[in-house]
Amino acid sequence: MHVDARQLLDQATLEADVAIVGAGPAGITVAQELMGRGLTILLIECGTFDRPEPYAEDVARWVELGIRDTEKHQCNRRVGGSTWYWGSHARPLDPIDFEKRDWVPHSGWPVSYAQMAPFFDRTLDLLELRAMAGEHLAWDAREVPDMGTTDWPEVCFPLNRFGAIEFSQRAAAMRLLPGVTFLTSATVSDIRLRADLSAVDHLVCSTPSGSKVRVHAARVVLASGGVENPSILLRANAQIREGIGNERGLVGRFLQAHPTVECPFRFLSDFSIPTALQIDWKRALIGNISARREALRGYAFAKLALAEKTQREHRLLNSAAALAGFHNADATKVWDDLAKFLTDYGAGLDNDGAEKALRQFGVRMPHLLRALHNMRTRQSQVDYFFNMQIACEQAPNPESRVTLTDDVDALGNRRPAIDWRLTDLDRRSAKRTAEVLGLAFEVRGLAEDDLRDPILDPAWPGRMHGGFHYIGTTRMGHDASTGVVDANAKVFGVDNLYITGCSIFPTSGHAPPTFTLVALAARLASHLRGDKADRLLEPRVGALSANTR
Structure with missing residues (x-):
C-alpha cells in the first residue's frame, strides 16, 4: 500500500509492527527480509516514488564546516534513496576491516567477518550477483581463470562486481504486497520515548503540507543514511537534552568519506595492462544511471590494493586503486583532453563543480604538455599514461562529525552541518600507499611516476575529493562508551x-558501502525475526489504517 502523508489529517496516527525510517537500500532490505511473516511493515520516506520534490531537495541540503567537497549533493530524498546515483558497484569489506588494528585508532567491530559471512552470502542473492557471476564467484582476480593477473606478493587484486538492481522498482513491487505500506512525503522530526525513557513511544513526522503524523510501532529502524541518521537522533532532544543515544556525545562523530586521490604514471614499455585491471569506460561512463547499470550487469574488474601483510608491515589503512584514464598521449589525443577539460569546466560553472574540473585538468596537464612537445618536435614515440585513482580508507576520527545548525529546512527541522576532517595518519597512509603501489610497477620496469605526487602538495587535501559515502556517524560499539x-x-x-x-560501520575500508550495508540490513532483519532465539517480534497490528482527508 502507498499512503501520501499530505493526504492525512493533522495529528493522524498510524500503527505498525515495524516502522522503518528511510526507503533506500538498507530500509528496503530490512522490509523485504521481514515480509511474509504476518507483520505490518511501514516504510517512512521524506520524498515520493517519482522525481525529487523541491521541499525534499531542500531537506537534503547541509552546511559544510570542514573540508569543502564539491560533490556533496549525493543524498536523494525519494524511494530508492542513494541508489538513484549508485552505479551498482558491489564488494564486501575485507576481513582486516573488522579487526582491531593497533595503528588505527578506534578500529575494531563488535562483529567479525566470520559472523558477517552468512549475510554476505545472502547479499549475493539480494543484489542478484550470484545469478550474474556464473560459476566463478570470487572476490580476488587471481581466483578467476584467465584473468591474467601477475602474482605480486606485496599487492592484491580485489574484484569489484556490478549488479543491475533498481531498488526503486523493487519498492514499487513491494507496495502491492499485503502488510507493507510506504508512507511518503513524511520526514521524522522527533522521536518521543516512553516516560521511563527505556523505549520509543512514537515518531512525529512532518509533511510539506504543514500537518503532523504520529507513528506507533513495536520496533523502529532508522535507515536514512550517514547524515540523516545522526541528525534524527540529535533533533530528538525534548526528553534527553543531548539527543537520543547521545549521552556519551558519540552521535554524529567518526564521520568517514573515502577520500580519493589521483597519481599519474607513465608506462616504460609496451606492457599490456591485464584485462582484469581495465575499466570498460564505454559502459562505465554512460550518462543515464539506469542504462549504465544495465550495461554493467555481471561485469567485474579488479583494483590494485595492498596485501594484508603489506598493510601490517607499513601500518597503513586499507586502500585500493583503480587504474583509470589509459590513453595514448600523442598529438591526436591532446584536443580530446582539452575539450574534456572545457566541458568539465563549463559544467562546473553551472553546478558548483568548477573546482573539481580544474583539479582534474591539473592531473591531465602533463599529458597535454607531453603531447604538444611531441607535436612540435615531430617525435614518433608514443607514451601511455594511466592514473591510479586511490580510494582511501579514512581513520575514524571523533573530530570529524555531523552536528546541527540553527538554520532550518523547508519543514522547520534544524539543518545538519558536516565537519569532515582528515588526520596525519590519513595523509601518511595515502602517500605511502601511492608509493608502494607505484613501486610495484617501477621495480618491474613497467612504469614510472609521471608527476609530483599530489599527496605531497602542501595544499593537500585541496586536490582530493570525497567518495560520496558518509560512514561511521552512529557507529557500532562493544558498549555505550565506544558506540551508539x-x-x-x-x-x-x-x-x-x-x-x-x-x-553504523566503525571503520570504512576501501569498498563501496552498499554491499556491506545491505548485508547488515539482512542481519538486522534476521535478529528481529529471532532466527536463532525466541521470537523478538510477534505480529500485533492488523491492517494498517489512518484517517485521510
Whole structure:
C-alpha cells in the first residue's frame, strides 16, 4: 500500500509492527527480509516514488564546516534513496576491516567477518550477483581463470562486481504486497520515548503540507543514511537534552568519506595492462544511471590494493586503486583532453563543480604538455599514461562529525552541518600507499611516476575529493562508551530502536558501502525475526489504517 502523508489529517496516527525510517537500500532490505511473516511493515520516506520534490531537495541540503567537497549533493530524498546515483558497484569489506588494528585508532567491530559471512552470502542473492557471476564467484582476480593477473606478493587484486538492481522498482513491487505500506512525503522530526525513557513511544513526522503524523510501532529502524541518521537522533532532544543515544556525545562523530586521490604514471614499455585491471569506460561512463547499470550487469574488474601483510608491515589503512584514464598521449589525443577539460569546466560553472574540473585538468596537464612537445618536435614515440585513482580508507576520527545548525529546512527541522576532517595518519597512509603501489610497477620496469605526487602538495587535501559515502556517524560499539549501537544494531539504552546502513560501520575500508550495508540490513532483519532465539517480534497490528482527508 502507498499512503501520501499530505493526504492525512493533522495529528493522524498510524500503527505498525515495524516502522522503518528511510526507503533506500538498507530500509528496503530490512522490509523485504521481514515480509511474509504476518507483520505490518511501514516504510517512512521524506520524498515520493517519482522525481525529487523541491521541499525534499531542500531537506537534503547541509552546511559544510570542514573540508569543502564539491560533490556533496549525493543524498536523494525519494524511494530508492542513494541508489538513484549508485552505479551498482558491489564488494564486501575485507576481513582486516573488522579487526582491531593497533595503528588505527578506534578500529575494531563488535562483529567479525566470520559472523558477517552468512549475510554476505545472502547479499549475493539480494543484489542478484550470484545469478550474474556464473560459476566463478570470487572476490580476488587471481581466483578467476584467465584473468591474467601477475602474482605480486606485496599487492592484491580485489574484484569489484556490478549488479543491475533498481531498488526503486523493487519498492514499487513491494507496495502491492499485503502488510507493507510506504508512507511518503513524511520526514521524522522527533522521536518521543516512553516516560521511563527505556523505549520509543512514537515518531512525529512532518509533511510539506504543514500537518503532523504520529507513528506507533513495536520496533523502529532508522535507515536514512550517514547524515540523516545522526541528525534524527540529535533533533530528538525534548526528553534527553543531548539527543537520543547521545549521552556519551558519540552521535554524529567518526564521520568517514573515502577520500580519493589521483597519481599519474607513465608506462616504460609496451606492457599490456591485464584485462582484469581495465575499466570498460564505454559502459562505465554512460550518462543515464539506469542504462549504465544495465550495461554493467555481471561485469567485474579488479583494483590494485595492498596485501594484508603489506598493510601490517607499513601500518597503513586499507586502500585500493583503480587504474583509470589509459590513453595514448600523442598529438591526436591532446584536443580530446582539452575539450574534456572545457566541458568539465563549463559544467562546473553551472553546478558548483568548477573546482573539481580544474583539479582534474591539473592531473591531465602533463599529458597535454607531453603531447604538444611531441607535436612540435615531430617525435614518433608514443607514451601511455594511466592514473591510479586511490580510494582511501579514512581513520575514524571523533573530530570529524555531523552536528546541527540553527538554520532550518523547508519543514522547520534544524539543518545538519558536516565537519569532515582528515588526520596525519590519513595523509601518511595515502602517500605511502601511492608509493608502494607505484613501486610495484617501477621495480618491474613497467612504469614510472609521471608527476609530483599530489599527496605531497602542501595544499593537500585541496586536490582530493570525497567518495560520496558518509560512514561511521552512529557507529557500532562493544558498549555505550565506544558506540551508539550494539552488535545487533540496537541503540544503547533504548529497547526498541535500531539503526542500519553505513552510519553504523566503525571503520570504512576501501569498498563501496552498499554491499556491506545491505548485508547488515539482512542481519538486522534476521535478529528481529529471532532466527536463532525466541521470537523478538510477534505480529500485533492488523491492517494498517489512518484517517485521510
